[in-house]
Amino acid sequence: MNSYIISETEFDPLKIRKNESIMCRGNGYMCIRASLEERYPEEKRGTFINGVFDGANGEVSELAVLPDTTRFDIYVDGERVFLTGKNHTGYSRTLDMETGEAVRVFTWESRAGKKIKFKFRSFVSQEKAHIAAYKAELSASESADVKIITGICGEAANTGVQHIGAPVRRVYENKTMGLYAKTLASCVDIAVHCSVKCSAGCTVSHLADRRSLYKCIEFTLGEKSVVTEKLVSYVSSRDPEYDGAEPGSDTVAGDGKKYLENACSLGYDALFNESAGKQRAYWKRHGDKIVSKNGFYDRALKFALYHLNIMTSQSDNRVGIGAKGMSGEGYKGHSYWDTEIFIMPHFMFTEPEKARRLLEYRFKLLKSALKKAERFGFKGAMYPWEAAWITDGETCPEYGDIDLLTGEARRNLMGEIEVHISADIAYAVWQYYTITGDTGFMESCGCEIILLTALFWCSRVTEKNGRLEILNVIGPDEYKDCVDNNAYTNYMAYFNLKLVSKIKDIIPKRLKEKYDCEKIVSAAKNTAERLYLPEANENGIIPQFDGYAELKPIDLSPYKNKSCVGLIFKDYGFSQIQKMQVSKQADTVMLFYLLSEMFDKKTVFDNFKFYEERTVHDSSLSMCIHALLAARLGIIEAAEKMFYKACSVDLGDTDNSDDGIHSASIGGIWLALAMGFCGLGCEDGVLSASPVLPVDWESFELCVEYRGALIKIGADAGGTFAERLCGDKTKIKLNGKYIEV
Ligand code: BGC
Numbered sequence: 052m053n054s055y056i057i058s059e060t061e062f063d064p065l066k067i068r069k070n071e072s073i074m075c076r077g078n079g080y081m082c083i084r085a086s087l088e089e090r091y092p093e094e095k096r097g098t099f100i101n102g103v104f105d106g107a108n109g110e111v112s113e114l115a116v117l118p119d120t121t122r123f124d125i126y127v128d129g130e131r132v133f134l135t136g137k138n139h140t141g142y143s144r145t146l147d148m149e150t151g152e153a154v155r156v157f158t159w160e161s162r163a164g165k166k167i168k169f170k171f172r173s174f175v176s177q178e179k180a181h182i183a184a185y186k187a188e189l190s191a192s193e194s195a196d197v198k199i200i201t202g203i204c205g206e207a208a209n210t211g212v213q214h215i216g217a218p219v220r221r222v223y224e225n226k227t228m229g230l231y232a233k234t235l236a237s238c239v240d241i242a243v244h245c246s247v248k249c250s251a252g253c254t255v256s257h258l259a260d261r262r263s264l265y266k267c268i269e270f271t272l273g274e275k276s277v278v279t280e281k282l283v284s285y286v287s288s289r290d291p292e293y294d295g296a297e298p299g300s301d302t303v304a305g306d307g308k309k310y311l312e313n314a315c316s317l318g319y320d321a322l323f324n325e326s327a328g329k330q331r332a333y334w335k336r337h338g339d340k341i342v343s344k345n346g347f348y349d350r351a352l353k354f355a356l357y358h359l360n361i362m363t364s365q366s367d368n369r370v371g372i373g374a375k376g377m378s379g380e381g382y383k384g385h386s387y388w389d390t391e392i393f394i395m396p397h398f399m400f401t402e403p404e405k406a407r408r409l410l411e412y413r414f415k416l417l418k419s420a421l422k423k424a425e426r427f428g429f430k431g432a433m434y435p436w437e438a439a440w441i442t443d444g445e446t447c448p449e450y451g452d453i454d455l456l457t458g459e460a461r462r463n464l465m466g467e468i469e470v471h472i473s474a475d476i477a478y479a480v481w482q483y484y485t486i487t488g489d490t491g492f493m494e495s496c497g498c499e500i501i502l503l504t505a506l507f508w509c510s511r512v513t514e515k516n517g518r519l520e521i522l523n524v525i526g527p528d529e530y531k532d533c534v535d536n537n538a539y540t541n542y543m544a545y546f547n548l549k550l551v552s553k554i555k556d557i558i559p560k561r562l563k564e565k566y567d568c569e570k571i572v573s574a575a576k577n578t579a580e581r582l583y584l585p586e587a588n589e590n591g592i593i594p595q596f597d598g599y600a601e602l603k604p605i606d607l608s609p610y611k612n613k614s615c616v617g618l619i620f621k622d623y624g625f626s627q628i629q630k631m632q633v634s635k636q637a638d639t640v641m642l643f644y645l646l647s648e649m650f651d652k653k654t655v656f657d658n659f660k661f662y663e664e665r666t667v668h669d670s671s672l673s674m675c676i677h678a679l680l681a682a683r684l685g686i687i688e689a690a691e692k693m694f695y696k697a698c699s700v701d702l703g704d705t706d707n708s709d710d711g712i713h714s715a716s717i718g719g720i721w722l723a724l725a726m727g728f729c730g731l732g733c734e735d736g737v738l739s740a741s742p743v744l745p746v747d748w749e750s751f752e753l754c755v756e757y758r759g760a761l762i763k764i765g766a767d768a769g770g771t772f773a774e775r776l777c778g779d780k781t782k783i784k785l786n787g788k789y790i791e792v
Contacts, residue, residue: 052390054340054349054350054352055334056145056146056147056350057073057074057146057148057354058144058145058146059143062144064091064092064093065706067086067091067093067711068094068095068706068708068709068710069705069710070144070705071084071085071086071094071095071096071379072084072085072375072378072379072709072711073085073701073702074144074153075376075379075712075789076146076175076183076504077175077361077362077363077376077377078176078177078320078365079101079180079360079363080100080101080176080290080365080378081100081101081149081175081377082099082362083097084096084098084109084121084378085146086121087132088155088187089123089124089125089131089132089134090122091133095379095380095709095710096116096207097119098116098120099114099117099381099384100117100285100289100290100376101367101370101377103115103287103289103532104439104440104443104501105214105215105234105235106237106443106446107210107213107214107234108213108235110209110212111383111447112236112237112439113214113383113446114209114373114383114384115207115214115215115234116208116209117215117241117243117285118204118241118243118263119203119204119206119207119233120183120202120229120243121125121187122201122204123171123199123281124199124200124201124463125187125189125199125200126198126200127159127161127165127195128161128163128195129196130163132159132167134157134159134317139157140158140160142156143156143157144324147315148238148353148354148357150326151175151326152172152173152174152323152327153169153171153332154172155169155170155171155172155749156169156171157169160179161195163645164520165191165193165195166191166192167189167190167191167192167272168190168276169189170309170499170733171185171186171187172186172188172319173185173186174323175326176314176322176325176326177330177333178325178328178511179310179314179322180365181285181286181310181519182282182283182314183282183284184280184282184314184319184322184323185201185281185282186276186278186279186280186282186319187199187278188276188277188279189278190274190275190276190277191272191274193273194271194273194563195271195273196269199267199268199269200258200265200267200268202228202258202263202264202265202266203228203245203263204263205218205230205262205263205267206261206262206263207378209383210356213231214235215233215241216232216234217232217262218232219231220259220263220264222264225255225257226246227244227245227246227308227312228246228266229242229243229264229308230242230263230264231300232525233300237440239287240300240303240304241285241287241288242285242286242287242304242307243282243284243285244263244307244311245266245284245311246281246283246311247266247268247279247280247281248276249279249280250277251270251277252270253268254268254269255267255269258699261487261597278602279722280318280319282311282314283311284307284308284310284314286306286307286310288303289369290725291367291369294367295527310494310789319689321772334356336417336754337360337401339352339356339751339752340725341623341750342748342750342767343745343748344747344753347695348694348695348748349696350697351702351720352697352698352720352721352724353655353718354720355718357442358378358713359397359398359717359721361376361377362376362377362714364408365373366408368407368408368411368412369415369440369441370412370413371386371387371390371412371413371438372386372389372390372714373386373711374386374711374715375711375712375714376712376714376717379708379710379712380710381709381710382437382710382713383439385437385446386412386438386729387438387472387715388716390409390714390715391413391476391478392475392478392641392715393675393715394715395409395479395482395483396718396721397721397722397726398719399486400725400756400757401754401756402448403487403489403756406487407483407489408478410476410497410500411492411496412441413476413479413480413500414496414499414500416434416435417437417503418442419434419435419441419443419444420433420434420473420503420504420507421503423435423445424510424776427467429507430507431503431506431507431508431509431510432507433470433473434473434504435447435472436465436466437465446466448463448466448552451468464525464532464533465525465529468523469525470507470540471524471527471537471543471544473504473508473547474543474546474547476500477500477504477546477547478543480496480500481550481553484497485733488736493554494557494559498554498557498558498562501550501554502554502558505547505550505571506547508544509548509571509574511544512544516583518582519581519582520535520582520583521540521541521544521582521583521754522535522536524537524540525537526538526539526540526595526597526638527539527636528634528636528638529635529636529670530634530669531596531629532629534596534597534598535596535597535598536585536597538584538594538595538638538642539639541582541585542646542649543646544582545582545584546645548575548579549575549579550577551571551575551576552572552575555572585597587654588600588607590657591653591654592661593639593658595638602631603630604632605630605631605633607633607667609622611667611668612696614703616669616707618669619633619667619669634666634667635666635670635673636668636672637662637666637672637673637677639658640659640676640677641676643655643659643706644676644679644680646725647683655683659677659680659684663677671700671715671719672713672715672716674696674697674700674716674719675694675719675720675722675723676722677693677697678690678691678693678694678719678727679723679726681693682723682727682730683726683730687743687745688725690728690745691745692731693723694723694724694727694728697716697719697723698720700716701716701717720725724751724753725755728742728743728744728766729742729751729753729765730742730743731753731755734784737783738758738781738783739785740771740773740784740785740786741771741785741787742786744766744768749767750765750767750768751763751765751766752764757783758781759779760775760778761775761778762775763775764783771785775792
């Protein structure tokens, strides 16, 4: 079984959206959903450029769906090619994650009984960030007249919300098509170019349809196959190449045309070889694998690595990672705590320069965070719960869906009171520093983030009951609004405050001149000392928030382990759920993953069991953390089961990936394996690991980049192993013992 392959062997219209997401192709600069060539009512096409957000039409800033180039309208003897349940055979579609290419084949039968063989191939270049390529190969059992219409469709919209203005369109020398538009509110210039060529003698014309431009190719098809090659380029004025400059629409258009011409001089095959070579080089450094009877685990791991790679910019520190990467318009392309807590550890341990850029993005958001704090009457940096472009500020919509009874939109309080994100970011800064030892980063960005987030907590606490408390928050469990002393928030704030004393000797002069650092250091110390940290009650349970123990426990069995999310809302309203012991996702137990040194094993075990029984895992962020903790607790069988569920979030038989993959859960697959089963960590600047092997697995291994060395760590029937693949000799701690690799 080839773990690099994701496939479908039957055409199922109800799977169109999910497969558009999970088979999406990209390169960190842009992503293109894996839409089918023909049109179907279920489709949701989407092409995205990292950082191209727009907030027109009363929407908060969202990642804009850009003009589409994936569509091929094909007619055979005047009949449109369109798959139904009966008119085709030999259907298969695969995404080969090893090369990044998608291949789709089927034989379609016309009403007149002619059989036409189709083979579509496509990829987004790993080497040339702006380029994507498509190829359609057709042959027929008997002579048929074929017409292919394809080009650039500018009807793009985010579920009906238009973000792209009326385009200007040009055809150059009867060859290259160009479509130019601006996003409506953010005024980002977009240039899409496209060239289509056909291997057979054909009649060619161009069509200008509303907002779109197409090429129409007509030829007579026989047994000899005819190949149509389509190359496209996407450019935006927000591209990292233009950072700091206002390129102007002519430059954007000119560059896009140049990129396309250059790609055309190579053609599909050469572009593909170049791109696949780069993709293979990626896999060489990311040789992680799980060998088990159930090959699903290894595929899920490759799937996670594939998506982690395409969702993350290779060079731009002005963009984050969306909760759906760029695989769909879900969560509006916004970055959440998902990045720091679920995704970033992977990069810290494998490609630290990417982790650094992601943290630099948070540094660039500091201005917004200071402004947000001021708006709510606090000091320091109150990070946006949802972030888009670096100057967009808080992008969490103030209102959510309507209450079906009253028709009134429900107030969304996350942007105001889901404040743990500030501590999560500070945590990631410190984690990055301890893993990489990157003092340059601390000097330029890290110290300032830690100081200003700590300052925020100093002002966010309330004097109550003779101590400092954090009131009116939403913790990770979003099924509970407006709670006091959410354990997760309080402990993470405490950690954030304590970091100030850890960095006090490396605070750069620049910051000492800018802020009264001594005052911040002492305020952080005093606040940390007096901050209330909820402790375990007589049953050993740390209350998720004040009054949790008094809430009603209910039988969650009808809602757990179901493929459908939010099932509990069929029986209970939001206000009822507030009064019940039910959590959407890992909340208190997150602490045992992040701040494990603060808790003893019994507390971890008791709380893990208690809260897991009360968690419906309605968030894709939940199962991976439970798997990780179960592995750390040594309950390996349970850990494996949970890991299976975590791996199934996008790859399982559900439709909850229709709007895009779940990037935190994908990061979580790696997390559960690396920081759970492999016990990966960093102790006093030394890489540590304590791998445990589930009984059904033959072996697993991970490739970790640590301070310049590439190290393979894992376990097999012979025990655990660590081996240096390249770089300098390194001391590591394996199963509690220091060894040199
Ligand atoms: C979860 C959040 C998460 C967000 C984006 C929500 O459903 O509750 O924890 O940050 O999705 O993934």
